Amino acid sequence: xxxxxxxxxxxxxxxxxxxxxxxxxxxxxxxxxxxxxxxxxxxxxxxxxxxxxxxxxxxxxxxxxxxxxxxxxxxxxxxxxxxxxx
Numbered sequence: 001x002x003x004x005x006x007x008x009x010x011x012x013x014x015x016x017x018x019x020x021x022x023x024x025x026x027x028x029x030x031x032x033x034x035x036x037x038x039x040x041x042x043x044x045x046x047x048x049x050x051x052x053x054x055x056x057x058x059x060x061x062x063x064x065x066x067x068x069x070x071x072x073x074x075x076x077x078x079x080x081x082x083x084x085x086x
Contacts, residue, residue, distance in 0.1 A: 010076055013084070017072030024065025031059030 033040075034055035068086070075083025 010079065013076040014073055017069045017076055019069075021066055021069025021073065024062045024067075024069055026062070027058050028062025028066060031055050031057075031062050035059060 038055070071083050071086050074080070075086070
């Protein structure tokens with residue numbers, strides 16, 4: 001496999017993992033917002049009592065995605081198979 005293809009794959013994996021990290025950070029931000037100010041979120045979305053459980057679920061999923069995206073970015077830049085498998 002030519003070296004240019006491997007370099008391109010490395011940067012594509014890095015960009016994909018940055019997008020996963022950004023999405024996880026946004027989810028965690030929305031989760032924090034809903035947990036801190038549920039009334040403000042209820043004005044935007046007609047939500048019911050499930051809102052508090054959903055806030056913590058969004059927060060947990062966002063943190064997990066951010067962590068996976070960060071580890072993926074580190075793995076892509078270092079070409080670490082272990083970090084990419086995580």
